[in-house]
Amino acid sequence: MGHTLTKQDVVVNTDIEAFPIVWLDSQVNKNHNNLAAQKQLRKLDKNLKTFDDEEECHKYIVSTLADDRIVFIVSGQLGQTIVPKIHQLPQIILICVYCMNAALNEVWARPFDKVKTVAEKFADIITCIESVQQNITLGAATSTNSNINVYTHYCTAIDDPFDNPLSFLECFLRIESNQSDITECIAYCRNKYNQNQHELDLIQEFQQSYTSERAIWWYTRQSFVFRILSDILRKEKTYLIYKFRFLLHDIYQQLKQCQCQSRIQVYRGQLLPDQDITYFKTLIGKIITVKSFFTTWSNRKHARSGLKPSTSNSKQVLFEIDAIPGAANCKPYGDISLHNSFPKPGEVLFMAASNFRIDTVHYGEDHMWIVRMTLVDNDSPNWKDFSQRIDIMEKNVGGLNLASFGTIMRCMGHVSRAKSYCSCLFDQLSLSNPLTAVVCFELAEIALSEGDSDANKSWYRKGTHIKRKYSVHGDLNYESKSKGSTLSRSVDSSFIATLQNSSEDLDSTINEAMASQRFTSVQLDKHQVRFSIEGYEKVPLVSLEEAMVPLLGVLPDIQQMVCIAKMKCELPTDGLTSDQSAAIMLYTMEWEPSETCLYFVLNSALRTADREVVKPWFLYLKLIFTALSRLPSKSGTFFRGVKLNLSSQHPQGETFYWWSFSSCTTTINVLTSDQFLGSSDIRTLFAIESTSGRDISRHSYYQNEKEILLLPATRFQVVGHLPFTSNVHIIQLKEIESEFPLLNPIL
Template sequence: MLKTYHRLKEAAIKLVKQEDENLVTYPLIWLDSLVNISQENIDGQQLIRSSIDHLITFDNVDKCEEHIRSISSDERILLITSGRLGRELIPRIHQLRQVSSIYIYCLDKLANEQWAKQYTKIKHIVTKFTELITNIRTQRSQRSHNEVNELLLIDIFQSTTSHQQTDNISNAHFIYSQLLINVLLQMIPINTDKNKLIVLCKEKYHDIDNEMKLIQEFENNYSSNDAIYWYMRDSFIYRVLNKALQIQNIDLLFLFRFFIHDIRQALKQNKCTSSIQVYRSQLMTKEQIDLLKNCIGGLISINSFFSTSIHRDLALLFLNELPLSDDTERVLFEITADPECALLKPFGFIKSNNSFRQTEEVIFTLGSIFRLINIQQQSDGMWTVQLTLCADNDDQLKPFKTNDKHNHSNILSFGNCLKKIGKLNDAEKFYLRLLNELPNNSQTIADCYYALGCIAMEKNMYDLSLKWHLRSLDIKLKILKEDDLTIADSHSAIGQIYLKKHDYKQALSSYLRALNITMQVKGEKHPSLAICYTNLGGVYQKQENYTHALECYRTALAIRQKTSSVDHPDLGISYNNIAIVYSCCAQYDLALENYNMALKILQNTLPPLHPEIAVSYCGLGLIFEQKGEFDKAYSYYEKTAVIYRQTLPNTHPDIIRIEQHIQRISSKL
C-alpha cells in the first residue's frame, strides 16, 4: 500500500508541476505598501492562504496593474487593496473583465466610501481583517451568483458561410470537444482514478487548511450517490473540474471520469419527466454575442455541467446585480428542453434541499448540445438567446453519436482526432492509457498499437513504429481471419517502415502480403489495389528495377482510370510516378509526356501550392536541363521553389535540393 501511495504521489507531483499555473482557480491579489512588512498583514496572508488556493501580493501599483492585465480575460480575480493605493489603481483596471470583485481594506472607512461609490465592482470597504475574510468566503460560496460572470464553455458548429475559414476552425474545435466529452462519458472508470485525483489535490492544496479538510472528507465519505452534493459545494472538486474542462487538460479529466459518470447517473435518476423551460443568466463579451448572432440555426455545445434556473425572475436578479465591464453585455438564455431528446446526455431537476444552493435548478449533462433558435436585444440593452435541446437522433449530430459505451471505435476516434490536428504527444498518451484499461488481445488493443505505430512513424522513430505495428499485427493474426483487411493495413504500414529503413527486401515482402489479402477480399479491380501497386512500384524504383516499377505504376494507373473520374488527383499522381521512372531510364520524351499529363490534372484538382504539383514542376525542370534547354529548366525550378518556400521549413531537404538545382542551372545560363 505504501509503495502504491508513493507512486501515486510522485505522479501527482509531476502533473501538478506541469499544470499548476493553468489550474489556478479564482486567484486573489492583495495590493498594499505594507503587505510584506506589517506583521498584521503577514499574519493575514497566512490566514488567507489557509483558506484560499491562490494569493499574490504587491506593494507597487504599476507592477500590480501589469500583472492584472497579463491575466486572461477568461479568468476571474478578487482584488484587495488599501484605500490609498486603491484610489490610484482602481480607475485603471476597473473596466477589465478579469477583475471580478474589489475589497478595500483600510483604516478610514468613511473617507474611502466617498470616492468608491462610482466603482460598482467594489463589494465591501472593511477595517477588520476577520470581516474581510468572511466577505471573501461568502462571495466564493455564492455559486449561483458567481456563475453569471464565469466563462461559459461553449463551442459552435454551423454550416459554412461567408466566414468559411472561421467556421471551419470553430467546427473543428466543436468536433474535438465532443469527441473528448463522449470519451469521458463512455469509458468505464477504473478504481484508481479517485485515489489518483485525491493524491493530486492533496499535493496542490497541501497548505490550504479548508481545502485539505474537504479533501479528507471526500476521501473518507464520497460515494456515487453524493456526486451532485459534491458538485454543488464550493470546493476543490467543482473548481478543479471546471478549470480542467476550460483548458481541456486530458490527463486530469481522465481522473475525473468516475465523478463525471456519477453525476450523469444522478441526473438520469432525477431526470425531468416532461418538457421544461429554464433560464441561465450570463455576462458575455460583444465578440461572443457576435458569434451567436452569426450562428442562428447552428449548434451550441456546452462543455461543462450546465446549471439553469426554473425561475426567470431569479435569473434576471443575478444578472442585474453584477456590474458590466467595458466589453461585456447581459445575456439571458431561455432554454426549452424535452427529456425524450436527452437519453444519452440527460438533464435533471435538483431540489433545494441542501445548504449550498438556495434555489431550484435543472442541470444538463456535460457536452449537451442545443440549437440556437434566435438572439435579440431588448430595449434595456439585455440580450435574450433562445435555445432548444437537440434530440439524440438529430441529423446534424450523427458524426458525434456514440450511444454504446462499449463502442471502442468511437473512443479511438478521439485519439485519431488528436493525431489529425497535430497533437501527437497527447494522442500517444491517450492510446497508451487505453492499453492499460482495455481487455488484452482485443481488436481495440490491436488498433491502439497500430495508431501508436503511425504516430511513431510521423515522428520518424522507425524502430519504435515497427515495434508497435508488429504487436498490432500479432494480435490481429490471433483474433481475426487471415484475409481481414486490417491485417493488410498492418502489412502496408510495416512495408512503409522497411522502405524508410532502406530494407527493400522486407518492404517488398510486406507490400506483397498486403496486395494478396486486398486482392482476395476486393477483387482485381478495386481502387485500393492501386495503392498496393503504387507501394510496390516505389520499392522496385528504389531497387532501380525500373521494369517492374513501371509495370506496377501502369497497373495502378489502369485501375484508377477505370474507377476514378478523369480529373481525379490520384490519376495525376500515377502519371508523375510513371514520368519519374521514364526519366530515370533517360526516356525523356515519354517522361515529358507523362509529366505534362500529370500537371494538367493536378492543376485542375489541387491547390496551387500542393507538393504534388511541385513534383511535376521539378521533374520537368530536370528533363529540360538534360535536353540543354536551360531557360525552361530554370523556369520550372523557380516554380518548384515558390511552392516549397511557402510550404516547407528552410531546412527541409526538398528546399535545399531545389536551391541547389537553381544555383547549378543559373551558372549555365
C-alpha cells in the first residue's frame, strides 16, 4: 500500500494490449486509496483479480496456465514471502511492489529480475505496466491481422473445453436480440469512428441494408465490422459481445449452413515472434481457444503467399489444421467463398471461440515452422453439465439473460469465475440498465457462497436501491391486492433489518401482519383429474438459487427471500443440505400480498393441471421433494381448515386427491387462533389420519406452528362427519394409497 492516490496521479492509456492483473495486499479491498487504484487498473484489465490472503492468491496463480502472462502487484510485506514462490513461473511476466517504503523493499526485491518497480506512488505502477505492455504490443505488430498471437491474447491455453474464456457465448447466441440492442451497437460504432467519414458512410449503409443473410459478407469486407468484432472478442469485452450478439448469431448460423461435410485440412500462414514459437512448443498436446474468428485456406500455397520474410526476431509459421465435421459440440466452420465480399476460392472460416489441440511443432524442410492443430469438440463432463444447465434456463420461464452465465458458473461451483464475470458486467452496465439490479443480486449470491456476509448485504442493498429507483420489473413497494384480507405474521423483522440494514426496506417488502393461508386454503381441488408433475425427477438436482431462475417471471422478487432462507439454514438439521432445508423454509415464508408468496403461486400452478405452467417449477420440486424424502414419515391425526361449511361437498365414503401441497398442524389450537380460523364464524376442520406427512417444523420459518406437510397427489377417503357446533363442522379423512407416489423416483 502506497501514498494517497488522486485523479491527477494516473492517466491510463487504454489503446495498448491488456494483460491479466493480479493484486495481493491485505488492505486491497478496504483502503480508500486502493479501491480508487482498482478503478484505474480495471481500465487496463477489466477482469482485475484482487486478493487479501497470500495462500489464496498463490493457489490461484499456480492454477493458471503458462500463457496467461500475469502482471502481479504486491505489497512490500506480502511480497517478501510470495515473490520467491512465484518468480520462476512462466506466466508471471512482471512484478510491481506497491509499498510505503521503497528503499526498504528494494533490498529484498533486488535479486528478482521480474520485479521491475518498487514504488510508493501508484502512478509509477501504472507507468511500469503500460511500458511493458507497449513493448510487447510493438513486437506483435510484425504479425499483422494475427488471430493467434499468444502475447496479444488472441488465444488462450486451456485444460478443458469448459475453460474456454468465451464460454458465455453459448448463452449469448441463444438470446434473441431486440431493436434496442442493434440501435445501441450502431451508436457505439458511430461514436468510435466519429472522425472517420468513410467508416461513418459504411455504418450508415450497414444500418440501412444489413440482413442476416449478409453477415459473413459484412465481416469479410474491409470495414468497421471486422475490426470491432475482432477487438471485442479478443479483449473479451463482455457487454459489447452481448450487444453485438445479433451479428455473431447470424455469422454462426451462416457457418452452420455452409458447414464442410467431409474431413478437411486447411492452412494459415503468418509471421510470429520467436518467443511465440517457443511458447507453442510448450503447448504440444494441449488445447487452445482462438478467441476471434479464424480464417484459413484449403490451398497450402495460397496460405503461404504474401508472407513477409523471416527476420532475426520473427519467423514464418504455417498452421496446418485438421477438422472433422460432426464432432460433438464443435463450433461450426465452413467454406465461405460464396458469402465473401471479395470471392476467394477455398477460404474456410472457423467460428469465434473454437478450440484446437496443438499436435506438433517442428521446423519444416521449406524453412518455415509448422504448427499442426486439430479442431476438438466440447465432449467433456464439465461442458455437458454446462450445456444442460443452459438448456434448463433457456426452456423454462425466465429464460436466459446477460447475467445467466454468472448464475450457472456459481451453481456449478466456479465461484471465482462467476464473480469475475459479474463484476465485469457491473462495471460495464449503466445504473439505469434493467439488468444491473439482476447482476447486483447475483453478486450478492456469490458473496454468500464465499461466506462474505458484508458484501452480500452491500450488493443486496445496492440491487434493491437500483431496482426501486429505476422501476426494474415493477415497484418493490407492494400493496395488498385484497384490502379486506385478514392479516397475520411475516418474516422476522429484526432479521430482515439486519440483512438489509434498512428498516425502510423492510416495510416495502414484507408486512408484519398477514394471515397464513397455507393451513386455510379453500382451493382443495379435489375434482382435478390430470396430474402434471410427472418427469420432475429427470431434471438435475441444483441449488435453490438456480432452481428459482425459471421462476423469476412469476416470482420477480424471490431472490430476496432465497437470500434470507439460505442465511437461516446455514446449519440445517435432519441431515439436510443448506439448499434442501432452505427450499422447505422458502415454502413456509409469507409476505404481502399473499398472492406473491411462493407457496401460493406454486399451489395455484399445481391446481391448474396445466403441465406447461408447472414445468418451470420442476427444478424446485426436485429440490423440495429430495429434502422431504430425507425426513421420516410421520403418522397421526393432523388438522387443516377453511372458513366455509364444506360438509356437503364431502359425503362419507368418498375418495379424492388433493393435488397441491397441504399444510397441516398437529394441534387444533393453532387453527382456532385469530391468526388462522379464529373462534367464530362458520368453519370446517379436516381431521386427517395420515401415514405420509412430513414434519417440517425444524425447517419452517415459523417453528411454533408444528407444521406437517402433505405432498401433492395425496389421496383420502371420507370416514365421517361431526357437526361439532352450529358453526364448526369436522370432516374426518383417512389417507389411502395414492396412484402417484411422488417420492419413489428419488428414494
